[in-house]
Amino acid sequence: MVELRIKKVWVDRKVEADDFTRQLLDRLAGRPVEVVDSAEPVRETVRLSSDPVGESKQHLFITAQPSFIRPCPCTPGCLGCGYWTIDLDLNCPFDCSYCILQDYLGLQPLTVAVNREQLRGELEEFIRQGRSGLIRLGTGELADSLALDGLTQNSAFLMDIFRGREKLWLELKSKSGWTQSLRLLAPAENVVLAWSLNPQVVIDYEEKGTASLEERLQAAAEAVRQGHRVGFHFDPIIHYQGWREDYAQVVESIFRRIPLEAIAWVSLGSLRFPPGLLSLARRRFPESQIYEHEFIRSAEGKYRYPRPLRQWLYKEMAGMFAEFGAEGRLYLCMESVEVWQEFLDKIKRGRRNFAFPFPWQC
Amino acid sequence: MVYKIIRLTDLNLEDNRFHFTLNPSDRRLLRSVSEIGVMQPVIVILRQNRPVLIDGWRRVEAARSCGLEQLPVLEIAEKTDDLAVFLLAFFENYGQRPFSLAEKSLAIRKFHDFELHPAEIIGRILPLLELPPERWMFELMLEVSQLEKRFLETIHHRDWKPVAVELLMKFTPAERDWLFSLLEKLTHGQQREVMERLYSLKRKTGKSLDQLAREERLAGLIARVLKGERAAVDDLLTVLRRVSSPLISRLNQAIAEEIRQIGLPERVRLDYDPSLEKRVLRLTLEAAEQGDLKRAVDSLADSLERGYWKRLFQLLGYEGE
Ligand code: SF4
Numbered sequence: 104m105v106e107l108r109i110k111k112v113w114v115d116r117k118v119e120a121d122d123f124t125r126q127l128l129d130r131l132a133g134r135p136v137e138v139v140d141s142a143e144p145v146r147e148t149v150r151l152s153s154d155p156v157g158e159s160k161q162h163l164f165i166t167a168q169p170s171f172i173r174p175c176p177c178t179p180g181c182l183g184c185g186y187w188t189i190d191l192d193l194n195c196p197f198d199c200s201y202c203i204l205q206d207y208l209g210l211q212p213l214t215v216a217v218n219r220e221q222l223r224g225e226l227e228e229f230i231r232q233g234r235s236g237l238i239r240l241g242t243g244e245l246a247d248s249l250a251l252d253g254l255t256q257n258s259a260f261l262m263d264i265f266r267g268r269e270k271l272w273l274e275l276k277s278k279s280g281w282t283q284s285l286r287l288l289a290p291a292e293n294v295v296l297a298w299s300l301n302p303q304v305v306i307d308y309e310e311k312g313t314a315s316l317e318e319r320l321q322a323a324a325e326a327v328r329q330g331h332r333v334g335f336h337f338d339p340i341i342h343y344q345g346w347r348e349d350y351a352q353v354v355e356s357i358f359r360r361i362p363l364e365a366i367a368w369v370s371l372g373s374l375r376f377p378p379g380l381l382s383l384a385r386r387r388f389p390e391s392q393i394y395e396h397e398f399i400r401s402a403e404g405k406y407r408y409p410r411p412l413r414q415w416l417y418k419e420m421a422g423m424f425a426e427f428g429a430e431g432r433l434y435l436c437m438e439s440v441e442v443w444q445e446f447l448d449k450i451k452r453g454r455r456n457f458a459f460p461f462p463w464q465c
Numbered sequence: 466m467v468y469k470i471i472r473l474t475d476l477n478l479e480d481n482r483f484h485f486t487l488n489p490s491d492r493r494l495l496r497s498v499s500e501i502g503v504m505q506p507v508i509v510i511l512r513q514n515r516p517v518l519i520d521g522w523r524r525v526e527a528a529r530s531c532g533l534e535q536l537p538v539l540e541i542a543e544k545t546d547d548l549a550v551f552l553l554a555f556f557e558n559y560g561q562r563p564f565s566l567a568e569k570s571l572a573i574r575k576f577h578d579f580e581l582h583p584a585e586i587i588g589r590i591l592p593l594l595e596l597p598p599e600r601w602m603f604e605l606m607l608e609v610s611q612l613e614k615r616f617l618e619t620i621h622h623r624d625w626k627p628v629a630v631e632l633l634m635k636f637t638p639a640e641r642d643w644l645f646s647l648l649e650k651l652t653h654g655q656q657r658e659v660m661e662r663l664y665s666l667k668r669k670t671g672k673s674l675d676q677l678a679r680e681e682r683l684a685g686l687i688a689r690v691l692k693g694e695r696a697a698v699d700d701l702l703t704v705l706r707r708v709s710s711p712l713i714s715r716l717n718q719a720i721a722e723e724i725r726q727i728g729l730p731e732r733v734r735l736d737y738d739p740s741l742e743k744r745v746l747r748l749t750l751e752a753a754e755q756g757d758l759k760r761a762v763d764s765l766a767d768s769l770e771r772g773y774w775k776r777l778f779q780l781l782g783y784e785g786e
Contacts, residue, residue, distance in 0.1 A: 150599045151584055210599075342786075382628055385635075385668075386601065395669040397710050399740045409713050410742045415784040441743060445782075 107196050107253070108161055112136045113145045113212065115166035123217040124165050130254055131163070142166070145212045156205045156387060159212050160196050167218035172225050175244060179403045181437045184370075186239050187229075191216050191257050192246035197278055198311040200388040201339055204245065206380040215255055223264050230271070243276025243297070250277065252284040259288060266291040272367075274334060278310060280318030281325050290330035295367045297334030298323050300357070302349035305341050309391060316353065324360040333365055338372030338436050340416050341393055342408060347419055354423040363429050371417050372436035375407040410442060417446055467540045468506060473528060476536070477515040482547065483554045484518070485571035486564075487621045490526040498527040506537035508557065510550055516540065519550055520557045548579040559593070566609070566630055567621035569594045573603065574610035596627065608634055616645060623653050632660045636667075640674040650690050651698060662705040682708070713741060716780055723777040730764035732757065737781060744781040 112134050118124050119138055128136060139145065145162050152158035168190065175186035193214035194204060242248040242261065252258050258275055265273040269292070276297040285296070298319045301309070306316055314322070323333045335357060340350070357366075374393060376384070378400075385394055398406040407413065417435060424430045435443055507521025516538065518525060528536055541550060555572055558564070564572065572594070576586050583603060591598040596606070609620070609630055620630060636644055644663070648656045666677055678687050682704055689697035707714040717739055729735055732751040737743075748765075752758035768774065 147588060151587060153600050153604065155599050155601070382631055386631075392669065395665045397712055399710075399713065399742065401742065409710075409740070410744075411716065411783045411785060412712060415786065418784060439742065 107251070109134055109163045109213070110161045111148075111163070113142075113162060113164045114138045115142075115164065116140050118165060118167050118217050121167075121217045123219070127165055127215065127217070127254060142212060142214070146210045149210050149212060154387060155210050156383070157198065159194060159208075159210050160198065162212040164212040164214045165217055166214060168216040170225060171216070171219075171222050172229055172240065178375075178401075178405065178437045180401070180439060182435075182440050182443050184239075184434060184436065186241065186244075188244040189222065189240050189242045189261070190245050191219055191222070191242050191261075192251055192255065194245070195247045196250050197247055197313045199278075199313070200309045200311075200384055200391040201341075201374060201376060201380075201393060203376055203380060205383055205387070206377055208245070213251065215251060219257065219260055222261075226264060226268075226271070230268070234270075237270055237272055239272045239274055241274035241276055241297075243274065247279065248275035248277050248297075249279045249282055249285070252279075252282055256284050258284055262288055262291055262294055265294055269293060276334070276336060278313035278319065279322070280314035281322035285322070285326065288329075288331070290332075292332075295332045295334045296323070296326045297336060297367075299336040299338060300353055301337070301341065302346075302353055304349060309341065309388075309393060316356075320356055320360055323357075327361055327365040331365075332367045333361060334367045335369045336372075336436075337420060338370055339374040340371060340420065341374055342396060342412060342416060343392070346416075350420060351423050354420070354427070358427040358429070363427060363432075366429065366432050368434060369424065369429065369432045370434055370436045371420050372438070373408050373413045373416055375401075375405050375437065377405055381406065410439075413438070414442055414445055417442070421446070466508075466542075469538050469540055470535050471509075471516060471538050473525070473534055473536050475516060476509070476525065477512070477517050478525070480512060480515075480517045482517065483520070483551050483575070484522055485554070485568055485575050486522060486558055487568055487571075487618065488523060490523045490530065494523055494527045495530060498524070498533070499531045502531075502533060503528050503536055506539045508541065508553070509538045510541040510545060511543045519554045548576075548581055551575050551579050564594065565621040566625055566627060567617040569596065570606040570609035571617070573606040577607060602627070605631055605634060612641075616641070619645070619649070623656070625656075629657050629660065632657075632664055635664055636674060643674060643678070647687065647690060650693060655698060655702065658702065659705065662709050665709055666705075712786065713739070716741060716783055720777065720780050723773055723780060727768045727773045727777070730761045733761050733765070741781065741783075744778075746777070746781065 109131065112128065112131050114124060114128070114136060116138050137144075142164050145164050146159075149155045149158045149162060171189050171191060173188050173190065175183065175188050177183040177186075193211050194208055195202070196213060242257065249258060261273055261275070265271060272293045272295065273291075274295045274297050276299060278299050300316065300319060303316045306313060323335070326333050337350070337353075340346075374396070376394075381394055384391065397409060397412075399409050401407050408416070417438075421430050421433055424433055435446055438446075503524050505521075505524065507524050508519040509516035510519055511517070519541065525536065541553070555576075573586060573590065576590055577583070581590070583600070587598050587600055587603050591602060596602050605627075609617075612620075616633075619625070625633075633641060633644070644660070648659065651659060663674060663677065666672075667674060670677070677683060683701070686697050686701040686704060690701055720737070724735060734749040736747040736749070737745070750758070750761050752761065
């Protein structure tokens with residue numbers, strides 16, 4: 104994993120005097136700092152770079168967010184998994200060729216919200232709204248949950264406010280390795296530390312700056328040793344010649360280190376992207392081959408692998424997990440009802456529960 | 466600004482430092498100029514003691530074609546620097562019509578050459594031109610402005626969008642030359658698709674365009690397209706689609722063959738989603754009387770027994786590479 108590289112820190116004037124801002128600036132000592140009225144001057148700077156997306160990952164904007172909790176938008180026409188996002192940070196210092204944030208965030212710099220205390224109230228309100236069943240929330244949709252944790256220690260803060268709230272499950276999803284901040288976390292029943300996994304060859308070519316597969320697995324194993332629940336995400340699964348062997352090895356290496364009981368869930372999703380990402384990613388990653396695969400344009404306009412291939416990828420992956428008795432932990436991310444149905448019929452032998460698969464709910 | 470009448474021959478038309486528009490004079494303008502001459506003065510500035518045209522290229526061209534000897538002009542103060550003059554030329558045209566991407570690139574090149582700071586061009590001019598205000602776009606436009614005139618004219622007349630132009634610029638100059646001779650034979654929609662598919666193929670295979678064009682599956686078709694055979698364009702697109710979408714093409718071919726084998730009864734229509742996202746068939750049957758209905762149902766029942774439908778459903782539900 105590469106070191107966090109921040110060229111400049113920009114402070115939103117409205118949080119200039121905030122205690123947390125001061126703490127962050129202390130931790131970032133030595134970097135140039137500028138106080139601004141909004142993120143616009145940061146964007147103006149970033150857009151002058153030949154690689155504005157890459158540049159946006161090297162400027163840190165300290166600000167406050169009006170609110171944090173949002174329903175995960177999923178994709179129209181796909182079966183949602185009832186996930187909620189907590190957008191404490193925006194953007195990510197890692198640089199995955201397939202990352203939709205490149206297109207989605209519109210040159211938003213790395214953004215840290217210092218008014219996180221407000222989340223406590225939002226969470227109370229969220230609970231008061233009386234949602235039924237178990238609800239999953241996570242910070243890993245518009246950012247990597249742990250990439251800036253060394254700086255913000257958001258994981259400890261989040262753990263603290265989620266601890267004891269049985270109905271709410273927090274997921275911290277990352278492509279980083281074991282971090283100092285994780286070392287200090289006392290486990291909680293309803294908190295899952297999750298790692299996105301891919302074969303090392305995919306990490307080498309497509310996930311720049313992230314931890315190696317080995318580092319991620321070691322981190323997960325360490326988390327389990329410390330008593331945490333863990334989760335895994337195979338999303339996006341990348342199809343290439345030899346993919347099956349590579350992914351089977353990854354699955355096998357999970358179970359060499361992690362007992363099944365410690366795994367809360369595993370998601371499967373295949374490469375998909377909005378059209379705007381195609382030219383942008385080809386420009387930014389001229390060596391990447393993933394955009395030259397066979398795709399269909401789905402009804403909502405995204406590029407996806409064709410359904411016959413997606414279904415096969417999921418079936419094969421499920422087979423790999425079944426060898427370890429773990430197929431019950433699987434769920435699909437952003438898939439059509441049709442693909443879900445096939446998946447459940449074949450893989451889970453007729454289980455019709457479309458909700459996310461806490462094993463104890465089956 | 467001073468109003469004057471000058472001799473057309475006094476204009477230094479060799480000096481086109483302020484020229485960035487590409488519309489040639491049209492017939493209506495020619496008619497009007499031949500009837501009443503040029504009424505609206507063109508804008509000029511003195512450079513090395515000769516008037517240089519700032520705005521009014523179409524009018525001047527029409528005046529020359531009609532053999533006019535004199536021209537009304539508005540002369541800008543000579544001390545005005547080139548950048549300020551070009552800003553005037555730019556905004557004079559800006560309000561009149563949207564610029565093509567080729568014209569936008571030429572305007573950006575001029576701003577750059579007149580030393581407007583890149584940050585100004587990116588932050589101020591690109592948004593005016595409805596282009597993303599980012600450096601890569603600025604750099605792309607500078608590159609486009611240096612294409613040969615025939616390329617610029619195609620981009621201009623066919624109203625190419627930035628994505629298509631960006632794609633074009635990803636080919637080497639030699640490849641572009643060849644590609645253009647092919648693109649000239651295609652419609653606007655076909656141009657983009659052919660470029661996209663060839664570019665993707667090039668990236669996927671690591672081959673040059675020249676190597677790809679010499680491959681057996683493409684060479685004959687490309688030669689026919691270059692000769693101007695319209696039917697060959699569709700064939701070329703079919704082959705390119707098949708190459709970039711092998712799985713879906715293969716399944717669709719097999720499905721078409723199964724449907725042919727079934728031999729659908731008259732007035733029965735079968736539809737399915739060719740992208741194979743949905744794996745259901747839709748059968749529509751038209752019957753004017755009970756006999757029609759019976760014949761169709763019997764025929765379908767018969768084909769069901771012969772196992773064709775089973776294979777068809779297997780193909781629709783196929784899972785694999
Ligand atoms: S780790 Fe996640 S958020 Fe970060 S660049 Fe990769 S895909 Fe994007």
